[in-house]
Amino acid sequence: MSTAAQLHDSLSRILSRETDAMDTRDLVKQTSPTLNSAGAAYYFAPETLAKGKEIGLDGFRFYCLGRGGVLGDVEPAVISSAFGYFAAGLVTKIWNSAKEIISPREAARAHLACADDLGRARLGGVEGLDGFCDAAETIITNTDPSGLALFAAVAAEPMPEDRAARAYRNVLILRELRGSVHLISVVAEGLTAVTAHAIKRPDDVATFGHAEPPEIGETEIAALDAAEKRTDDIMTRFYGVLNDAQKLALATGTAAIGAALST
Numbered sequence: 001m002s003t004a005a006q007l008h009d010s011l012s013r014i015l016s017r018e019t020d021a022m023d024t025r026d027l028v029k030q031t032s033p034t035l036n037s038a039g040a041a042y043y044f045a046p047e048t049l050a051k052g053k054e055i056g057l058d059g060f061r062f063y064c065l066g067r068g069g070v071l072g073d074v075e076p077a078v079i080s081s082a083f084g085y086f087a088a089g090l091v092t093k094i095w096n097s098a099k100e101i102i103s104p105r106e107a108a109r110a111h112l113a114c115a116d117d118l119g120r121a122r123l124g125g126v127e128g129l130d131g132f133c134d135a136a137e138t139i140i141t142n143t144d145p146s147g148l149a150l151f152a153a154v155a156a157e158p159m160p161e162d163r164a165a166r167a168y169r170n171v172l173i174l175r176e177l178r179g180s181v182h183l184i185s186v187v188a189e190g191l192t193a194v195t196a197h198a199i200k201r202p203d204d205v206a207t208f209g210h211a212e213p214p215e216i217g218e219t220e221i222a223a224l225d226a227a228e229k230r231t232d233d234i235m236t237r238f239y240g241v242l243n244d245a246q247k248l249a250l251a252t253g254t255a256a257i258g259a260a261l262s263t
Helices: 003-015 024-039 046-054 059-071 076-083 088-099 104-123 129-142 149-155 163-188 193-200 218-239 244-262
Strands: none
Touching (some): 046 059, 104 244, 129 163
């Protein structure tokens, strides 16, 4: 099944309920995977890599300094805390070497500009973006940002005015919202971020700077399952501010954006 067909199937499952009201938890579970992948689509896109090269940063340094730069010129431990998953030594090396070339805030502005440009290039013909933005921004402005530093930082950045760029910016803010919530949920269940990452992406342990994968057993797997449920619980509460029309707009907009970015 193609990506577009999968998105259509997911949307159909959200809408084909016996009640008129769209179930908020279903909305969270069905849209989150698309928002996650779509929100990361610009990270290593050719245009983003070219911009990084232009300002003197390779792909990973531009990702690290650009994504984390919304937090300001902070110590590497702050970035490790906000990102999770990456080995602290790797973050320290990349962050410190990158900010010798360009300031974190300047890198962040350049990185977000790449996201905005991707939105303009890929989402200009997508229908329903106004409704999607209204729904997304209702969630974002009503979310208590306590403990969600990376989400709060990127949400505080000035928004682009044009519709396509604004829609994509909302996608990446919602991605950072769930990511920040999930890190809190992982810790609440007694897991380290490294262990959670190794369970979900066992082939990426070394890529994220870890020499050896952590010990993983049934207890850790059960804890990650509980963290995923806790994440959905919190996101369902955040999405609960939407009325039914906004839920529909978020669902259809997410599906359309995902389809546009998958072609």
